[in-house]
Amino acid sequence: MDELLASGLSVIMQPFTLMLLIAGVVVGVVFGALPGVSSSMAVALSLGFTYSMDPVGAIAFMVAVYCAAVTGGGITAILFKIPGTPSNAATTFDGFPMAQRGEADKALGIALICSAIGGLVSAVIMFLMSPQLIKVALTFGPSELFAVCFLGLSILTCLESENLNRCIISGLLGLFLACVGIDPISSYQRFTWGNSVLRSGVEMIPVMIGLFAIGEVLKQTASHKGIKIDEKNRQQAQAKTVFPSLAEWWKIRWTIIRSSLLGTAVGILPGAGSTIAAFLCYASEVKVSKHPERFGTGIMEGIAASETANNAATGGSMVPLLTMGIPGGTSAAIMMSALTLKGVQMGPLLLLTQPQYLSATFISMIITNILMVGVCVIVARMFAKILSIPYSYLGTTIMLLAVIGAFSTKNAIVDVKLMVIAGVAGLVFSACKFNNAALILGLVLGTMCENNLRRAVAMSAGSFTKVFSRPMTAAIMIIGIVALLYPIVKPLIFKKTTLVS
Template sequence: MDIGLLKDGFISILEPLTLLLVIMGLVIGVFLGALPGIGSSMAIVLALPFTYFLDIVPAIALLVTIYVGSTYGGSITAILFNTPGTPESVATTFDGYPLAQKGEVGKALGLAISSSAFGGIFAVLVMLFLSPWLSQVALKMHSSEYFALAFLGMAVISSIGSANTIKAIISGLIGIFISTIGVDPITATDRFTFNSIELMNGISYIPIMIGAFALGEVFSQISGGQKENDDYDEGNEATSKFKLGAFKIKEFFLYKWVALKSSIIGTVIGILPGTGGSIASFVSYGIAMRTSKNQEKFGKGSEEGLVAPESSNNAAAGGAMIPTLILGIPGSPTTAVILAALVLQGLQPGPQLLSDQPILLYSVFFAMLIASILTFIVGRLGIRVFELLLKLPYSIIATFIIILSLLGAFAVDNNILNVWIMLIFGVIGYLMKLYDFSVASLILGIVLGPLMEESFRRHLLLNNGNYMSFFHSPITVIILIIALMAIVLPQLLNKNKNKN
């Protein structure tokens, strides 16, 4: 590593215009990320036209800091209203929202800010020192490893979002089935489209996510009767009086090892092309729960359950930049938009970028580093704005959530069908909560389904249908063993507890 080039990259970010755009990008990202249905990809697309008139470094700095800000911003509404602003923040709802219901909003948001900043800073440091080597490792990952990784992610469905393991698994399988709707990725034939052109591209999981979580929660609150409404008002009163000063940074360091472990997982998964923060947050949450001494607290307001996904999804955002910049392969849907922006600026991402444009590369890394550090400040400002919403009656909050849900679902691709899908899954999400099925497992199945199916079928095609070929890769075997242990060990432990 050339220290001189690092210095030049850092100085280029400290240019007044570039630094201003870094701050603006972070603020814009936080607020757009907090709006359901917008997400990091759409936030960057909205900002893309403004980069046409900027130089390369300021333009890319603006886009990558919007990416960082939106990844954190999704956690705000996830914690306050059980409404994930972005797909990456779905796992944040599992324990973030229960913490808020206990009146510990300040602690929940403080942990989210700290974890997001920690994960982002960790990933940037990894990028600075290990990006060329990690890119080569990512290239050695093949279909069998991707399938094993997706299977590991699905292994956690037996524990998240539902006390009933069988119902959680059923929910996950339904999610996988929904992910198969559309054109077959291998044979290009229609599946479950019923001759509908609108369904040929499949069903986006964003309107499903918005409906099942946001509308499902609204329906649950409204139908809960006067008693639950009174409970909510009491919790609302408690949360409206919270002070961020009540959260001390030393509280975060109680969970430093959870944050470090989750950041490593997030960075590694982010580096793998085609994965992203959604998968990273689910996997990290599952592993954090499996290795915790207080597993019974997960899903009920566990601080570890909040730190893990927030550290992981922000680390994945940084990790995804490595294959994007070094290999020219998008690490996530959002980085695919950033890749397009680089091309529009006349650059060709790939291995030659490190040798031809090292200052640009390091400038991007430092922009993300500064943005992660500033998350502490900007995140608090964003919280203050959304805190005002907590002082409103729930009838107004519910109306606000419904309007945002409708706009968010339609904004995915300006299709009214997504609005109907969101409304339908709002009812389904409410019924799933009512009968103790796992909404989280449903979303996880939809997210991981395409990766699992494509990698599984592609591997079999390349190996003449030989199922035993999955065990030829040591990495695949290790991941599959870990996944099976994650499923079997808790069941054995529960049996032993029942015997005792």
């Protein structure tokens, strides 16, 4: 463990890598705070910057963007009631009422420090858990790995409770798209229709950039509005950051501890992201509070719960990515695609063959969460100016960054075309109320799912019973099935109980 820590420090503490880390934090905070730029979009847009970096630099930069984007989103959530990223939506419940009472500075202070604590706790848990989980993962065969992928897919039904069926369709569409191209086991062409471009499959990075960046800007183009901020609220953007007193911190200590741990645990679940973590922690704090009626009126606990949890989930989502090569969320999926291009072997072999990357991720998260506080304090002061950038220029710049990101993947124009197609498809997708995150989850996990299941079936000579009767496989599959069916069955049970009562 000490060696791992030392190797991480030695690779990250290089002046150039530190500079990249700082740049990543600034880019992440600004991107995250801009309404309409989610943390996934921030990571997708930052891909273009990483192509010429070495793997450690790319890890440091992307980890910094990812963590800082989630924290940056809290600034606009508090000042303008506009969550910078979806995971900051719960912050508006108490952050904005505090700002309206003239306590914006204090609300910002709580959000920043809680976010940093959440990130630090999750980074430490990630560092302690990853080597142990990797040891377990090394004993996994194809059937167990399939079960873990299935567990990741089972989160599909938790992504959007209102549209369960559409979420499942989106995930299945992602799985279908992952089948396009040459089959990796028997080398048959599937759904290529003789097209040479489709032979290598659907490239993930252009599709992700298209869905998250192009689709979003096109949506804003259609809605004619972009970002609009109330003039009264704009005055709050001059807010400084004031950190609460020790007594106030002591008052919310249990909220921070509970949200850090729960947020990290939710982040570890493949597919569940920081948005679910933030809402879950906020809801559980309301439940355990002696004064639940005060939530939503502008109290510190509300901000602490949501901001601690959403950043804790970022560290948590790195655990399945690093230990099993299964992304914990959309941003982690984008990072995985980019780091795979750099030759980073995500999964159980990471600790054995490239331990420096595991430790680099950990150290990057620690430094990012510390740096973030300072950067956010400065950025929060400049927010009135940053948010006065008209969307006509911001949207165009996002489009140009997206084009560079897609093109630089393989220096191929066809990827730019694919990105545009994905963007337009994403727009139709949204119009049909399908879920982009579920599609990405299916696309990323599809190949892993198929390869592992087919290997497992081949190893058991075609017997599915043998595949699923292995103890670990069966246990994970049962958890996956329960997780998959619970959101579907829950309303039915609830409805029945209500009718009976």
